[in-house]
Amino acid sequence: MTRYLAAAIALFLVSPAMAERPSFNFIELGYDYVDLDLGGGVDVDGDGYALGGSFEIGENMFGFASYADTGFDFSIDLTQLQLGLGWRTGLTDNADFFVRASYVEAEGDAPGFGSIDESGYGLGIGVRSNVSDLIELYGEIAYVDLGSDAVGGAVSGGAYFNVSDNVALGLGVSIDDDVMAYGASVRFYFDQ
16 A cells, blocks of 8 residues: 555655645535445445535644445445544645544444444545646545454545636545445635
């Protein structure tokens, strides 16, 4: 996974410094499609929505929150809540390196099996870069520990396309051992 992050950092560092540093003041609404490999040749897929946001606390700190609700095949539902704090620092005039830590709560519900609630923590490191006035690229390596067997890491990345000073459209992908997720979102900045 570290080679993906190294490649992302190299890409962001060689990009021309045409834009400002990325803003961490936003609200975002998204749609996700998730393909889950349960093992033994069994896959389930699902889709749902996500709501999240971030706000700057001083020059280098930020808070963030997200909520996702995904419905899978066979009436299986998964919800996830994440609340956390992060730290960022400039790599260049238009790129930031960040680290973040969060409290994570997840609930799964399957007919005939009841529901399972787990909570734990998440950690992430990544890079965000405004490679031009119109495009932001991002990449992140994340780790989540919900206790028992619910532990995993993921690599994610994508792009945001600014359609105005305050609105951007995003496309992204997240990959780990058993899950492939694709997303589309709209982001509203509140400091532009």
